[in-house]
Amino acid sequence: MLLLREAKMLQTLHRSLAKSIPESLKVYGSIFHINRGNPFNLEVLIDSWPEYQTVITRPQKQEMTDDMDHYTNTYHIFTKTPERLPEILESNDVINWDQILSIQGCQQGLNEKIQSVAASKSVQIDYSKRFLYITEATLQLKSSNKRIFGRSQEATIQNTGEFRSEIDNFKSILLNVSHSELVNDNWKFGKNEKSLRYIKNCIKNFPGYCLLDPEGNPISWGVMEATCELRMAYTLPEYRGKGMLGELMNAYMEYLQQNEIPFYLHVEDMNENSHKVVRRCGFSAMTCDWHQWKSIPTRLQQLPHF
Ligand SMILES: CC(C)(COP(=O)(O)OP(=O)(O)OC[C@H]1O[C@@H](n2cnc3c(N)ncnc32)[C@H](O)[C@@H]1OP(=O)(O)O)[C@@H](O)C(=O)NCCC(=O)NCCS
Structure with missing residues (x-):
C-alpha cells in the first residue's frame, strides 16, 4: 500500500470517493477532515494511484502508542474489490494486529474477508452491524459536481x-x-x-x-x-x-x-427511540449498513478493556 500525502492528490481522491457514497462514507469523511488541517493526524493508504481499488485511513504510527486504546487505534476501509482485501489486511504494515483495534466501513461483504484474515492471526473479533443513516444532502454529493460541502x-x-x-x-x-x-x-x-x-x-x-x-x-x-x-x-x-x-x-x-x-450516523437495531428521531429529522437508512470489527489480540484478552 502507498501512503498518499500530497494535498492535491488527497483532494482528487476525496472528490472521487464521493461517487461511492454511501459505501465510502467512513473514508470520505476522514479525508474531509484530513484535508482541513488533519487534527487527528490520520494518514491515507491506497493500493495504487491514480487508479485505485482500496483506500484505508488510520492514525499515524506515533498516535497509536497505547495497545489497549481502540478509540484511537481505528482503521477505516473502502474497497472496490473485497476479494483482494485479505491479502492487503494480512500485512502488519497495514494493520497492527498486536493492538486492540477497530476497523470500520459501510460495505456489505467485508465481514467474511476480515474474519478470514483474523483466523490467521491470534485475535478475537467482535463484529457489529448497525443501521447507517444519511440525509439527502449527503447522498447528493455522490452525483453533484457542485461543492455542496x-x-x-x-x-x-x-x-x-x-x-x-x-x-x-x-x-x-x-x-x-x-x-x-x-x-x-x-x-x-x-x-x-x-x-x-x-x-x-x-x-x-x-x-x-x-x-x-x-x-x-x-x-x-x-x-x-x-x-x-x-x-x-x-x-x-x-x-x-x-x-x-x-x-x-x-x-x-x-x-x-x-x-x-458532511455528516451521517448509525443506530443499533434495537434502539427504536433513536430510529424514530433520526427518521423524523430527515435521515434514511442505507442498505449497505454500518460495520465494525473490534479485534483483541489473545495476549491482551485477560486484561480489563472496554
Ligand atoms: C435516543 C434518545 C437520544 C432520544 O432522545 P429524546 O430527546 O428523548 O427524543 P424524542 O423526545 O424525540 O423521543 C424519541 C422517542 O423516544 C420515546 N421515549 C424514550 N424515552 C422516553 C421516556 N422516558 N419518556 C417518554 N418517551 C420516551 C418517545 O416516546 C419518542 O417516541 P415517539 O416519537 O413515538 O413519541 C434518548 O432516548 C437517549 O438519550 N437514549 C439513550 C442513549 C441513546 O440511545 N442514544 C442514541 C444513540 S444512536
Missing part, C-alpha cells in the same frame, strides 16, 4: 453556532471541552479514561452540539468524530420523549449545512 475552515470558526430554540428559553450551542466528562459519563461505549481523552479530542477539533435548559444546563447533545460521523447522542432521562434530540438536531444540522460539513 467543503467551504473554508474560517467560515466554520466565524459562525458562533448559537441558535435560539423553538422551546421557550432553551438554546443550542457548540459543545466545548468542559462538557467532555458529561458526554463520557453518559456514553454507553465510554465511561473510562481512554474514552474521555478521545471525546475531549473530538470536541476540541470538530463541531459537537448541545441543547441548554433555561438555567444553562446541557440536557441533550451529539458529538462529531474524525470521520464526520455524528455519535454519542443523548438526552437526560428526565427530558426524554419531549422532542429534545430533534430540537438539537435541527440546529446541529443547520450549522453543519451552513458550514458545508
Whole structure:
C-alpha cells in the first residue's frame, strides 16, 4: 500500500470517493477532515494511484502508542474489490494486529474477508452491524459536481453556532471541552479514561452540539468524530420523549449545512427511540449498513478493556 500525502492528490481522491457514497462514507469523511488541517493526524493508504481499488485511513504510527486504546487505534476501509482485501489486511504494515483495534466501513461483504484474515492471526473479533443513516444532502454529493460541502475552515470558526430554540428559553450551542466528562459519563461505549481523552479530542477539533435548559444546563447533545460521523447522542432521562434530540438536531444540522460539513450516523437495531428521531429529522437508512470489527489480540484478552 502507498501512503498518499500530497494535498492535491488527497483532494482528487476525496472528490472521487464521493461517487461511492454511501459505501465510502467512513473514508470520505476522514479525508474531509484530513484535508482541513488533519487534527487527528490520520494518514491515507491506497493500493495504487491514480487508479485505485482500496483506500484505508488510520492514525499515524506515533498516535497509536497505547495497545489497549481502540478509540484511537481505528482503521477505516473502502474497497472496490473485497476479494483482494485479505491479502492487503494480512500485512502488519497495514494493520497492527498486536493492538486492540477497530476497523470500520459501510460495505456489505467485508465481514467474511476480515474474519478470514483474523483466523490467521491470534485475535478475537467482535463484529457489529448497525443501521447507517444519511440525509439527502449527503447522498447528493455522490452525483453533484457542485461543492455542496467543503467551504473554508474560517467560515466554520466565524459562525458562533448559537441558535435560539423553538422551546421557550432553551438554546443550542457548540459543545466545548468542559462538557467532555458529561458526554463520557453518559456514553454507553465510554465511561473510562481512554474514552474521555478521545471525546475531549473530538470536541476540541470538530463541531459537537448541545441543547441548554433555561438555567444553562446541557440536557441533550451529539458529538462529531474524525470521520464526520455524528455519535454519542443523548438526552437526560428526565427530558426524554419531549422532542429534545430533534430540537438539537435541527440546529446541529443547520450549522453543519451552513458550514458545508458532511455528516451521517448509525443506530443499533434495537434502539427504536433513536430510529424514530433520526427518521423524523430527515435521515434514511442505507442498505449497505454500518460495520465494525473490534479485534483483541489473545495476549491482551485477560486484561480489563472496554
Ligand atoms: C435516543 C434518545 C437520544 C432520544 O432522545 P429524546 O430527546 O428523548 O427524543 P424524542 O423526545 O424525540 O423521543 C424519541 C422517542 O423516544 C420515546 N421515549 C424514550 N424515552 C422516553 C421516556 N422516558 N419518556 C417518554 N418517551 C420516551 C418517545 O416516546 C419518542 O417516541 P415517539 O416519537 O413515538 O413519541 C434518548 O432516548 C437517549 O438519550 N437514549 C439513550 C442513549 C441513546 O440511545 N442514544 C442514541 C444513540 S444512536
